[in-house]
Amino acid sequence: MRILPAGEHALLVELPTGEAARALHAELLRRRAANELPGTGEIVPAARTVLIDDVRDPAALARRLATWEVPPVPASTGRDVTLRVRYDGPDLADVAALWGVGPEDVAEIHAAGVYRVAFCGFAPGFGYLTGLPERYAVPRRATPRTRVPPGSVALADAWTGVYPGASPGGWQLIGTTDAVLWDTGREPAALLAPGTRVRFVPETPA
Amino acid sequence: MSDRSLTVLRAGALTTVQDLGRAGYAHLGVPRSGALDPPAHRLANRLVGNPPHAATLETTLTGCALRPHGPVTAAVTGAPCPVAVDGRPAPWGTAFRVPAGAVLDIGRATAGVRAYLAIGGGIAVGAVLGSRSADLLSGLGPPPLTDGAVLPLGPGGPPPAPADAVPQPGPPAELALRLRPGPRDDWFAPNALATLARGRYRVSPESNRVGLRTQGPALKRARHDELPSEGLVLGAVQVPPNGLPLVFLADHPTTGGYPVIGVVPASDLPAAAQAPPGTPLRFVPLGRRCRAR
Numbered sequence: 216m217r218i219l220p221a222g223e224h225a226l227l228v229e230l231p232t233g234e235a236a237r238a239l240h241a242e243l244l245r246r247r248a249a250n251e252l253p254g255t256g257e258i259v260p261a262a263r264t265v266l267i268d269d270v271r272d273p274a275a276l277a278r279r280l281a282t283w284e285v286p287p288v289p290a291s292t293g294r295d296v297t298l299r300v301r302y303d304g305p306d307l308a309d310v311a312a313l314w315g316v317g318p319e320d321v322a323e324i325h326a327a328g329v330y331r332v333a334f335c336g337f338a339p340g341f342g343y344l345t346g347l348p349e350r351y352a353v354p355r356r357a358t359p360r361t362r363v364p365p366g367s368v369a370l371a372d373a374w375t376g377v378y379p380g381a382s383p384g385g386w387q388l389i390g391t392t393d394a395v396l397w398d399t400g401r402e403p404a405a406l407l408a409p410g411t412r413v414r415f416v417p418e419t420p421a
Numbered sequence: 422m423s424d425r426s427l428t429v430l431r432a433g434a435l436t437t438v439q440d441l442g443r444a445g446y447a448h449l450g451v452p453r454s455g456a457l458d459p460p461a462h463r464l465a466n467r468l469v470g471n472p473p474h475a476a477t478l479e480t481t482l483t484g485c486a487l488r489p490h491g492p493v494t495a496a497v498t499g500a501p502c503p504v505a506v507d508g509r510p511a512p513w514g515t516a517f518r519v520p521a522g523a524v525l526d527i528g529r530a531t532a533g534v535r536a537y538l539a540i541g542g543g544i545a546v547g548a549v550l551g552s553r554s555a556d557l558l559s560g561l562g563p564p565p566l567t568d569g570a571v572l573p574l575g576p577g578g579p580p581p582a583p584a585d586a587v588p589q590p591g592p593p594a595e596l597a598l599r600l601r602p603g604p605r606d607d608w609f610a611p612n613a614l615a616t617l618a619r620g621r622y623r624v625s626p627e628s629n630r631v632g633l634r635t636q637g638p639a640l641k642r643a644r645h646d647e648l649p650s651e652g653l654v655l656g657a658v659q660v661p662p663n664g665l666p667l668v669f670l671a672d673h674p675t676t677g678g679y680p681v682i683g684v685v686p687a688s689d690l691p692a693a694a695q696a697p698p699g700t701p702l703r704f705v706p707l708g709r710r711c712r713a714r
Contacts, residue, residue, distance in 0.1 A: 256445070259675060262651065336450045339559045399549045
């Protein structure tokens with residue numbers, strides 16, 4: 216664990232792996248829920264780091280963090296969400312070619328994974344999901360699309376994501392879900408928050 | 422049309438509804454947003470008797486014009502600018518009354534960038550995640566004002582006791598931004614902080630509510646590998662591949678993948694929000710970096 220300064224009121228904690236970052240994030244949330252983290256604000260997990268912002272005494276928190284024993288990510292935390300997906304994306308054939316399989320196999324491979332939201336970013340409610348085996352990592356598209364439709368299920372590197380609203384985007388689109396990923400009139404607004412476990416279920420064409 | 426509303430006659434270059442922002446959702450990718458010059462926003466509210474979190478209008482360079490349908494108390498702060506009611510001069514930096522149906526015109530800023538208009542009762546558009554702020558990065562909150570739009574107002578109280586002169590800093594002739602090195606200053610060439618401190622930078626016209634962009638010497642990187650996305654704080658100075666530092670303001674993304682060489686304290690950012698394009702800019706690194714561990 217490396218603790219890096221991020222201004223007057225924040226610490227950026229860097230972990231050796233994404234899994235370790237998720238474990239620290241879970242531990243921070245557990246301690247905050249138990250009222251053991253007074254004087255801290257936003258906790259923002261990312262690929263290999265956790266940002267702790269609006270901290271009253273960053274030096275004191277840094278000293279405490281260094282003494283923590285952080286257990287591995289507990290399997291039972293986080294909500295479970297199932298997303299029904301039509302595997303009909305415009306990049307399905309390209310992804311199949313990159314994986315060396317037929318287009319009809321993409322749904323089976325993708326839906327076999329057990330995913331977890333590592334962090335959010337890019338747009339409100341856009342979650343970066345881990346769980347796709349590294350051998351299925353794909354590059355971003357050479358030319359990003361100017362408009363990706365909402366609900367598009369997409370891949371980039373070994374990440375999976377679902378676009379909450381229409382936006383430009385460079386990820387490979389493999390399918391579509393009707394689930395509402397982001398709704399500020401709903402509690403919680405984000406269907407996929409950090410820590411949420413996600414299963415994709417192929418929808419059979421009617 | 423309610424007595425407690427106003428019609429936008431001239432929206433100006435960019436006028437948005439702002440309050441103190443929506444804290445607590447950064448982990449979902451939601452920027453904090455809020456007024457770029459919080460002291461000016463708070464002062465405008467105080468002058469008309471509103472609580473600090475009441476929503477004001479934040480204008481950009483060219484002001485705006487409005488017609489309230491009932492009588493209101495108003496105050497303009499932030500960037501100095503001419504203010505008029507039905508063509509007659511009205512005060513800047515102190516509260517005044519606007520009769521029902523009169524035209525309230527906030528003119529072009531004579532210095533600075535962003536003026537704040539508070540109306541007694543506040544702009545009462547619906548809150549999204551606890552805030553009425555327009556967040557231009559993710560499109561949350563009310564859209565920027567357009568000509569003809571009608572905005573609801575909250576219930577106005579009696580006019581507040583008149584304030585004497587209240588201190589307001591003038592917009593800077595030169596912008597000096599202190600900078601605490603880290604978290605990724607070690608990704609840059611050893612002389613990068615010296616370049617930043619000695620370089621003659623200017624505020625770029627590309628600046629907006631997301632960030633203050635700069636023109637000046639490019640900072641060289643020592644490491645060229647990809648930085649995995651990581652959380653960003655307000656005031657983070659990110660250096661994209663063109664090497665030109667970008668200071669993140671209220672509508673900044675919550676995570677990003679370019680290294681952050683240092684962080685500007687929040688208390689320096691209101692001045693950054695008032696620095697027009699072309700303003701000379703100095704960065705003042707605060708001592709040597711010391712790692713917490």
